[in-house]
Amino acid sequence: MAEMLAKNETPDVLFWVGCMGSFDERAQKITKAVVKILHQAGITFAVLGTEESCTGDPAKRAGNEFLFQMMAMNNISILNGYNVRKIVTACPHCFNTLKNEYPELGGNYEVVHHTELIQDLLDKGKIKVSGGDFTGNKITFHDPCYLGRGNDIYEAPRELIQKLDVELMEMKRSRSKGLCCGAGGGQMFKEPEKGTKDINIERTEEALGLNPKIIATGCPFCMTMMTDGIKNKNKEDEVKVLDVAELIANAMEL
16 A cells, blocks of 8 residues: 555555465465456555554454454554555455444445455456366355354355356355354464364364365355364365355456
8 A cells, every 4th residue: 555655546445464364374375366356357456564453353352342442543543544445355354343343433444355346346247257177066155254144245155156167055054044163252362162072173064064075165264263174074185175265266267
């Protein structure tokens, strides 16, 4: 953003990368997939780079409202300084926080999840996809909590998957009855409480019950939990966990 401002240019959209998309080696591949799609569609975008910091979601979910507000106010000051209007992010946690919790602190933006933006680009013909390597594959989609129940976005990711000439299968607990992977609410950063089974294993077993080739996600936190679940079951050679953006980026007609 700083470089574009220096050239007196305004991007179509600000890409909010998020902590996972910036620092987690696996989630960086999701970031690159989103960038590939934006480039292909001719969308001008910018990132905050080192000026971007955590939205404060984990702090808020863990109960530290004071820390959340400090982080949020700092981000809002930077975003408003650049006169940002539209933000796209591949993380439902960032999406939910920027969209629903920043306005009361003075941060009012049009915030879209990457699946919504990609669906819009496909509908407008700015990108085209074919099944390619995925044709005929069985795919199941795991609904991220902050995308589905939190913001009622169920159709966009599914419509994108169905454009790939695949068999989309629904888990028993899906859409508004979807089961959390266990990473939300600050749980990503701590060991689980004592119990009989980790929740991500429960969710992975439900997905594997459909015998899919691919478990699709729309959240880097879910990506980690489902991937760990697949490794726990020693199925990483048979079943892939891929973000919807990765599916589309791989199937794009260049």
